[in-house]
Amino acid sequence: MSREIGIDLGTTNVLIHLRGQGIVLDEPSVVAVDVLTQEVIAIGQEAYEMMGRTASSIEVIYPLEEGVISNYELAEAMLILFLKKIHAESWFRKPNILICVPTNTSEVEQQALLDTTRQVFKGRVYIEEEPKIAGVGAGVDLTDPKGHMVIDIGGGTTDVAVLSGNEIVNSASIKFAGNEIDELIIQYFRTHHQMLIGKRSVEKIKIQLATAVELSNHDLDTHSVRGRDLISGLPASINVNSNQLLEAYVDELAVIARTVKQVLENTSPELSGDIMEEGILLTGGGAMIQHMDDYLSGYLGVHVITADNPLNRVAVGTGIMLEAILDGTFDQEELLLSQRIRRWFRQIRIKLFG
Numbered sequence: 001m002s003r004e005i006g007i008d009l010g011t012t013n014v015l016i017h018l019r020g021q022g023i024v025l026d027e028p029s030v031v032a033v034d035v036l037t038q039e040v041i042a043i044g045q046e047a048y049e050m051m052g053r054t055a056s057s058i059e060v061i062y063p064l065e066e067g068v069i070s071n072y073e074l075a076e077a078m079l080i081l082f083l084k085k086i087h088a089e090s091w092f093r094k095p096n097i098l099i100c101v102p103t104n105t106s107e108v109e110q111q112a113l114l115d116t117t118r119q120v121f122k123g124r125v126y127i128e129e130e131p132k133i134a135g136v137g138a139g140v141d142l143t144d145p146k147g148h149m150v151i152d153i154g155g156g157t158t159d160v161a162v163l164s165g166n167e168i169v170n171s172a173s174i175k176f177a178g179n180e181i182d183e184l185i186i187q188y189f190r191t192h193h194q195m196l197i198g199k200r201s202v203e204k205i206k207i208q209l210a211t212a213v214e215l216s217n218h219d220l221d222t223h224s225v226r227g228r229d230l231i232s233g234l235p236a237s238i239n240v241n242s243n244q245l246l247e248a249y250v251d252e253l254a255v256i257a258r259t260v261k262q263v264l265e266n267t268s269p270e271l272s273g274d275i276m277e278e279g280i281l282l283t284g285g286g287a288m289i290q291h292m293d294d295y296l297s298g299y300l301g302v303h304v305i306t307a308d309n310p311l312n313r314v315a316v317g318t319g320i321m322l323e324a325i326l327d328g329t330f331d332q333e334e335l336l337l338s339q340r341i342r343r344w345f346r347q348i349r350i351k352l353f354g
């Protein structure tokens with residue numbers, strides 16, 4: 001039985017990858033808590049199903065939001081419970097664990113996660129940031145000094161990174177991603193149709209219909225969405241098509257495209273040349289929006305390629321990265337040191353230039 005466990009601790013979904021077995025767990029990053037006792041009563045899919053359907057004594061919480069850990073205790077509890085769900089402590093004596101954390105997780109939180117996971121599972125635990133792992137999962141070879149660019153559109157953040165060798169040489173992270181699209185769709189129905197739609201229904205309609213470019217009548221899909229009429233207060237349903245939905249978030253798609261453009265503009269000519277030649281890799285759930293790659297390719301003038309199974313790339317990347325760390329290809333101490341130096345420069349830059 002494999003002892004190598006890779007975890008994509010995402011804002012919206014947690015995936016666990018086992019060496020030799022692939023992805024063994026894929027559940028929403030949600031926790032249901034009893035408000036009175038503060039006890040965790042459900043995690044993952046079970047907690048997600050409770051959203052909007054529970055008594056007021058039960059709160060359903062996403063412990064990670066917008067690329068940060070917003071509720072550290074719950075995030076930690078959720079991680080440990082997911083690992084226990086795959087029986088990590090009984091099957092694997094001293095497992096090797098790599099956790100991919102959201103981009104803006106603080107160093108203190110990373111250290112706390114490392115310490116707790118080490119204490120519970122008694123194995124070696126490593127932490128890495130998302131854009132690099134997404135690249136590795138999408139096929140980037142980190143021993144290759146050539147420039148590669150990855151765009152990961154997740155639930156909480158869109159991360160754009162230029163990778164060269166084992167380094168992130170240039171990157172940006174913005175809070176415009178899947179959750180924000182859901183919020184904009186909720187607002188759209190509220191203002192244009194006086195309807196209140198629940199988060200799960202919105203996510204469902206987005207998955208069915210969302211497009212990044214306007215579709216011709218021939219390709220246009222229509223679905224009905226259910227919610228509550230704000231005027232009558234009664235249940236209601238309405239038909240909506242892909243182009244109508246696009247209206248809700250079209251302006252914000254341009255924010256993603258502009259961010260990628262800025263990162264490209266700040267990339268050295270040599271690395272830009274490599275990216276131009278190879279194309280840009282697109283990962284994360286947002287890559288599943290129809291024609292997202294075409295939209296970005298059109299804006300940037302660089303070929304954008306959607307990775308196979310874009311939702312799984314980070315989890316697969318944790319498996320590959322963990323093997324590389326364990327066989328000595330990458331020295332994790334150095335990785336952490338280089339991360340620290342990068343952060344230090346970033347902080348100084350922010351202090352000096354805002």
Ligand SMILES: Nc1ncnc2c1ncn2[C@@H]1O[C@H](COP(=O)(O)OP(=O)(O)OP(=O)(O)O)[C@@H](O)[C@H]1O
Binds near residue numbers: 158203207285
């Ligand atoms: N077919 C689809 N079309 C559009 N959006 C989708 C589709 N499938 C999933 N999504 C969206 O992708 C997002 C989840 O993507 P992903 O699992 O990559 O995020 P995450 O890793 O949890 O978040 P982050 O990387 O920001 O921490 C959700 O907002 C979800 O609604």
Ligand SMILES: [Mg+2]
Binds near residue numbers: 010130152155
């Ligand atoms: Mg992610």
